[in-house]
Amino acid sequence: MRALLRLGLALTLPCACHTRSSARPDASIHSDRGGASVARSTDRAGSAASSAPVLQFHGSATRDGVYVDPAMTIRAAAAMHRDMAFSAALPGQVYAQPLWVKDGPGHQEAFIVATESNHVIAIGASGAVLWDRAYGEAARSGLPCGNIAVGGATLGITGTPVIEAASRTIYFDAMTSARGAAPRHLIHAVSLDDGAERPGGWPIDVSSAVPGFDSPHQNQRGALLLVSGVLYVPYGGHFGDCLPYYGWVIGLRLAKPSSVQAWRAAGPPTWNTRPPVGAAGIWATGGLASDGTYVYAATGNSMNGGFAATPSWVGGDAVFKLEAGPKFSSNTADYFYPSNWATLDEGDTDLGGANPVLVDMPGAAYPHLVVALGKDGKMYLLNRDNLGGEDGALLVGRVANGDINSSAAAYTTPLGTYVAFRGFGSAYGCANGGNLGVAKILPDNPPTARVVWCSKASGLGSPIVTTPDGKSSFVVWDASTRLYGYDGDTGALVFDGDKDPGDAMPDGLHYFNAPIDAGGRIVVATCGACKGGPGNGRLLVFR
Numbered sequence: 001m002r003a004l005l006r007l008g009l010a011l012t013l014p015c016a017c018h019t020r021s022s023a024r025p026d027a028s029i030h031s032d033r034g035g036a037s038v039a040r041s042t043d044r045a046g047s048a049a050s051s052a053p054v055l056q057f058h059g060s061a062t063r064d065g066v067y068v069d070p071a072m073t074i075r076a077a078a079a080m081h082r083d084m085a086f087s088a089a090l091p092g093q094v095y096a097q098p099l100w101v102k103d104g105p106g107h108q109e110a111f112i113v114a115t116e117s118n119h120v121i122a123i124g125a126s127g128a129v130l131w132d133r134a135y136g137e138a139a140r141s142g143l144p145c146g147n148i149a150v151g152g153a154t155l156g157i158t159g160t161p162v163i164e165a166a167s168r169t170i171y172f173d174a175m176t177s178a179r180g181a182a183p184r185h186l187i188h189a190v191s192l193d194d195g196a197e198r199p200g201g202w203p204i205d206v207s208s209a210v211p212g213f214d215s216p217h218q219n220q221r222g223a224l225l226l227v228s229g230v231l232y233v234p235y236g237g238h239f240g241d242c243l244p245y246y247g248w249v250i251g252l253r254l255a256k257p258s259s260v261q262a263w264r265a266a267g268p269p270t271w272n273t274r275p276p277v278g279a280a281g282i283w284a285t286g287g288l289a290s291d292g293t294y295v296y297a298a299t300g301n302s303m304n305g306g307f308a309a310t311p312s313w314v315g316g317d318a319v320f321k322l323e324a325g326p327k328f329s330s331n332t333a334d335y336f337y338p339s340n341w342a343t344l345d346e347g348d349t350d351l352g353g354a355n356p357v358l359v360d361m362p363g364a365a366y367p368h369l370v371v372a373l374g375k376d377g378k379m380y381l382l383n384r385d386n387l388g389g390e391d392g393a394l395l396v397g398r399v400a401n402g403d404i405n406s407s408a409a410a411y412t413t414p415l416g417t418y419v420a421f422r423g424f425g426s427a428y429g430c431a432n433g434g435n436l437g438v439a440k441i442l443p444d445n446p447p448t449a450r451v452v453w454c455s456k457a458s459g460l461g462s463p464i465v466t467t468p469d470g471k472s473s474f475v476v477w478d479a480s481t482r483l484y485g486y487d488g489d490t491g492a493l494v495f496d497g498d499k500d501p502g503d504a505m506p507d508g509l510h511y512f513n514a515p516i517d518a519g520g521r522i523v524v525a526t527c528g529a530c531k532g533g534p535g536n537g538r539l540l541v542f543r
Contacts, residue, residue, distance in 0.1 A: 054100040054516045055163040057223030058407060058464065061290040062358040065409030065420075065464040071520030072466040074473045077485050077494050080522065082503045086127040086541040092117030092138075093153060093528040094537035095285075095510055096160040097223070099170075100518040105130045105193050111518070112163065112192075113525055113539055116148060118156035118174045120195060123539055133195035135203075136176035139183040144217055145240035153529065155183070159287060160223035162231070164254070168192040171231050173220040174203075184215040187233055187252065201258045206233075206250060209260040217245045221512070222287025222355065225295065229254050230324060232295055234288050236281025241307075241348070247280035247299045247315070249288065249326045263326040265299045265315045279303070280315040285462060285512040286355030286407035291368075291384070295322040296358065298372050300350035309342035313390075317344045317351040319372050319380070321387055332389030336382050339391045349376040353405035354421070358384065361417055364443035366394055371410060371419055375403040377428065379419070379439060381447055394446040399439050401425035406511045407462040413474050415489050417441045418452070420463040420476045422511060430454035436463060436478050438491065453491025457484050462514035466522075479515055479524055481508040483542055505540055 051069040058065040092115030104110030104122060110130055111123045118138040122130040138156030139149055149155035161172035170190050177183040186203040190196060197203065207215045213235075222234040231252045237245030247265035266279035280299035282288070289296045301307070302316030310316075318337035322328055328335075337351075338344070344351060353375035361367050368384035381395040382388070400423025408421040420438045421427075427437025434455035442448045459480040465488060467474045474488030475495075482497030482504060497503045509515075510527040517523075521543045528537035 051517070051519045053102050053165070054518060055165060056099070056226070057097050057160040057286050058409070058514065059516070061225060061227060061292065063286045063289045063355055063407065064357055064359070064411065065407070065462075065514070066411050067464060067466045067517035068468070068470050069466055069517050069520060070468045072473070072475065072517060073468050074475060074487065074494055076520070077466070077475045080495055080542045081500060082505075083541045083543050084502060088123045088127045088129070088539040090115055090121060090525070090528070090537040090539060091119040091132065092156065092536055093148075093530050094525045095148070095158045095221070095512055095527065095530070096525070097514045098516055098523055098525045098539060099161065099163055100516060100523065101163065101165075101192065102519075111523060111539060112161065112170060114157040114161050114172055115537065116154050116156045116158065118154070118176065120157070120161070120170065120172065120190065122192075122195070127539075131195050133190070135174045135188055135190075136186065137178050139175045139177040142177055142183045142216055143238060145242035146219065146238035147240070148530070151529070155219075159220045159233070162224040162226045163192065164226055169198060171224055171226065173224065173233055175215075175220065182216050185218065185220055185235075187231075187250070189257070204252060204257055204260065209258075210248070210250060210262045212264070213248065213262070214244065217242060218248065219283065221283045221285060223285065225288045225290055227290045227292065227295065228324065232288055232326065234282035234297060236283030236300060241301075241303060243303065245281060247282040247297070249282065249295070249297060249322065251326045261325045263322060263328055265297065265318070265320060266302070280318065282352065284352055284355035284405070284407065286357075289356040289358050291358055293324075295326055296320065296356040296370055297322065298352035298354070298356050300352040301345045301348055303345065307346050307348055309345045313337060313341050317341045317374075319351070319356060319370060319382060319387060321384075332392070333386040335389060336380070336387040336392045337390055338380075338393070338396065344374070344376060349403070350374060350405075351376070351380065353403060355407055357408050357410050357419070359410045359417060359419070359441070361412075361441070361443050364447065365445035366447060369441075369447070371408065373399070373404040373408055373421055375405055377402055377404060377423060379449060381441070381449065395449060397449070398428050399423070399437060399449075399451055400428055400435075407514060409463045409465045409476065411465045411467070411474055411488060413489055414471065418488060420465065422460050422462060422478065427451050427454035432456045434458055436460050436476070436486075438476065453486075455484065455486060455491070457482070459508065461509040461511050464514055464517065466517045477515055477522055479505070479509050481505050483515070483522060483524065503542070506538060
């Protein structure tokens, strides 16, 4: 309770909100703040060679969304424009984040995009398709509810795939329905070079491999995760909470994928009583997070029919720390849930609306943090070394005036540690109505936080952050039908996607979508008809 009050007081302070204007950013915006100046004539092949490939959601298992790219100084970011020569049409709507490899098919760089029509496409640097394969017929019917396969659309690949560079393999889950059969989830492993399915038992039929797994009632929206040779795939329910569904984490050891291990987030800590008919979906767009040893999952609401709260806490509205496998210890150090879980259940205000983000603050009293953000508009700061069980959070407080159900980004500059998030409504304490907010975490004991700036733009997706060296020129990027970039410390507008009509995108991003940085470029996969576009998505490049 003390932590809640401290954050509540801090967040009532007015934030340094910034509005868009037609004026150019001032001279301080263009300075590299100690980084080497990079002119717009930077050799793109050179910058691509020096920045890391994007092999998973938000670029890393911590899901912090920080991209270190020597070409991405603030000066370079301010001068970007959409590359009108690059526009790749995609076969289907897009909810997943694109990926990027430098040594792709034919040793060319390539963007890897998965769509709701169950297509995976490799697209070259010029926008040409290198290969395009479909992995079974995507579901159009046979689903109990949902908001993706509607109006003639299909439900196929929703969660962002993950790429294993060493074996040149792409892993993803596809919802498949063939010849009138009930939809089923298949986990695929395909070649990065040509899309061919890997031998050795792939794809894995989850319903056949996991007793009690009901494919039609489960959706796979969260990004896949690969840690120490184990592929983790999270599952939740469909939009509408049609029962029964559960929060599952499926683990497949790549050396023997037929040996499947599963954990279901349903039941009390001792896991001895029967779970309710709908429990603890793991559905946030970023899926799971990992520090390289443990896997962290945030769960949604549990239901005992309708939105009635269950008689006791059964695993909903929580953060779990899982051992490799996945395995769960049941120790209070390995889970957290707030004491108002029943209110969250009844209000459909999932704590797990956003995926966990892992943050390190060396030298602080609590150096290893989990940041969780919920549909209740609150931030939960947790001690990664001891999640604390019921009400074990270090800090709980409101940071948004509405739901938070996209993926946040976290970054540390010389001036502090920040979390950038997208909330429905607006960031808490910001008068200009923008829904991109940034909170600064202060390393007190316990830690405190306050919203320090917000955008004016609304309708944005999941933000990312770029920096040329990990120490300077931090830019927070977000997009809707336009792309925007903001100074990470001050919120001053660095790239204004409203200024040039040529920078408009033909359709927007769903709020789950995130852009990526790819060797001096910001790359966006637009959603298509799911955001009012003409139908299918497109891959766009800003450089």
